[in-house]
Amino acid sequence: MLRPWRLNIEISRTANKAVYLQIADAVIEAIKSGKLRSGDALPGGRRLAENLKVNRNTVIEALEILIAEGWLISRERKGTFVSEKFRLSEQAKLLPVKPTTAHIYFDDGLPDARLAPMKELSRVYRQLLNRNARWQMLGYNSGLGDEEFREAAAQMLNFNRGMNVSSSQICITRGSQMAMFLSAQCLIEEGDVVFVENPGYKPAWRAFSHAGAELVPVRVDEEGIDVDELEQLLYKTPNIKAVYLTPHHQFPTTVTLSTSRRIKLIELSNQFGFTIIEDDYDNEFQFDQRAFLPVSSFENAHKYIYIGTLSKMVAPVLRMGFLVSDAEFVKKTGSLRKIIDVQGDSIMEQAILQLIKSGEIRRHMKRAIAAYKVKRDFFESLLAYHLRDKVEFKKPDGGLAFWIKPRSGVDLFELNKVLLSKGVQINTPDKFSFKEHIYGIRMGFASLSESQLEEGLISIAKVI
């Protein structure tokens, strides 16, 4: 027998959310709260539409999404039911898609997907996909990306980041990792030495190692990479090819490379002939004073590869990055890219281009930066309240993460283990350290909700 339908869904015609999504979310809420249970049958689409006083297609669209996301299952000729996956006691905690083991994961600084301008993105995707005849016209490009898109990227870099580049110096990639891979493959030969920050960003290191590079770590302090140590190492190292660094909000320590060190680094590059690989992974999130201009924008910086991402400006799920260097090197990366991947995602490039042209990206970034600034300050106050005297940290002037050192010297691997049993997860030092573990936790604050941030910190406070 079917259980009675006991949902009261209030539909708002003026809300900023489509009606079918309001219905879908109401059903999800009902499942999470236990009002609807595993195996419960839903009324038929027609009856549901009458009850809710909406078009039947709207109901069908809501049901489709719920089925696709695994909340409901459809049995032929029998109807639609709440998925068997949800057992009552656990119901509130369950996620139907890829449940993570940790309930609260302090990631390394991912943006908040909820802020992304998905409605606008969805609109331009719809327009683009509906113009299918258009795609017939799109030939294969040079592997560097859509020309108009690269023009827009060059303008943005010149206008906002003090660069002086043309579109021929830009290669659009699928996320910054591909920019790293292409750079490594085109720059490095077996046995070349690449200096890296320690602690630093390991996925980039892997791209260099894969290309045959030998990595040499350089220490990082409160002014960023230690250029004096670097200089000493340069004098005694053969086969110097490049220095890879994250000058703006160093990863993971969040410090900014000081101007004097930037100048010294460029001098060393010119003296020893190495390439500066500058990974400017979160340039756009600056809260207090103006962002430092990239090392690559300095007039006397001649050998550089500047790498960035556009994903964070739009939506983290859209992976798009870029690399900037001299035109000859960029051409080389384009040729390699054709072998790896032919070219980028034309629809995505067109979609983002339209959002840039319409000003939507600019408006979104303004809103996002304001929201992240508030969240950073909130996270700081949480740290001060719950972990006063227990941790050391410096409020970062930008970026989406804090670098935190527990004063107790507690073993961070042990800490993570204990936290995991409480549904909280942190990143352990092996994620950032070259060999010997460097003490500290990089805690992203952007992707978690305010209550998750507080709950997570309370759990940590109880342990250390």
Added chain:
Amino acid sequence: MLRPWRLNIEISRTANKAVYLQIADAVIEAIKSGKLRSGDALPGGRRLAENLKVNRNTVIEALEILIAEGWLISRERKGTFVSEKFRLSEQAKLLPVKPTTAHIYFDDGLPDARLAPMKELSRVYRQLLNRNARWQMLGYNSGLGDEEFREAAAQMLNFNRGMNVSSSQICITRGSQMAMFLSAQCLIEEGDVVFVENPGYKPAWRAFSHAGAELVPVRVDEEGIDVDELEQLLYKTPNIKAVYLTPHHQFPTTVTLSTSRRIKLIELSNQFGFTIIEDDYDNEFQFDQRAFLPVSSFENAHKYIYIGTLSKMVAPVLRMGFLVSDAEFVKKTGSLRKIIDVQGDSIMEQAILQLIKSGEIRRHMKRAIAAYKVKRDFFESLLAYHLRDKVEFKKPDGGLAFWIKPRSGVDLFELNKVLLSKGVQINTPDKFSFKEHIYGIRMGFASLSESQLEEGLISIAKVI
């Protein structure tokens, strides 16, 4: 002064095309036909909406698309105008986006983008993008692709192609080129020999060369790669690593590798220990009898890498491929993929998965195969009518291209030059040949319209 508005747009509420697209297409037609000229002003959105008796937002959406595609330009406080790009005499021929030099390009067998189920794709994209909170949940995956998607791919391969594989043997990639690149990088060491078909598919060769392989060409006849020649070469070649081939509709000659040669190839693979790299790039387009089962599906084929694409099943602009091999090798490709690209396009994987689950892909493929079969037969009749006695060809039993040899022995590079001046383009032998040019033209018939096919062949008939 503004020119008078002289468009009669008939809006159909029952057409299978959204109203804003009907308006946009009517404006494009008017520009192409010369009714609207460069610099012409359009009436304001409000007036246009009144004239057409549609909602003002609908008009705005139509204008946005026309501006985005470059047909119109918007000048602040002045209004909307036909783009200056269109000069009257040329107007009918001009495409606003990426004009190709050739009007009619016989490509190497691309599908018809107009057949793609874009409406359905657009619908699932909208649903997925609107669920932005959902993306927060999606963690990074193993680099092999979404688990559920790989399950679906394994099912498809086992059910339709006689394979016997599990999801752990599949890596989803961005187009088959990336599958080729990953395979090459994980399989080949400097100096290894890879045998290739001659003529053959050069973009794959580049992936092997880049990984350090030495390529050795093997001739192709009407039964596919010549396995006897291959055998002789095997006896005198050191460092044998792999044979790369396109057994199903050989690229470019469209012949199918005979069963006896398939069996011989597998025996040679087991005897000499080389890997069979099987590129099954258009398995799904089979018109007459059943498609041959892949070499990789034979029970005694032990060392194989099977590569395919999903792009052609959905829409050519969506680039998605896969590779299949033993689980250990596939794991290696997944690790490398994380260095290159982190992971695939989660939205696209989810979108295509939904179209697979809803049966839309199956329905689309049925329609598409029926349409391509008609088009193949039509192209054959055109060849017989316009080029009788001038060319030799065999009607392919599948695939989206013909292999054609002019009897006159005309220089194909010269032919292409003359044709280009008439707005027609063909692929020259350098695109397929190892060194010495092999005589023949691969002519794709799917992406061109019936009238383009005829117009193109008439141009060729006039020259040879």
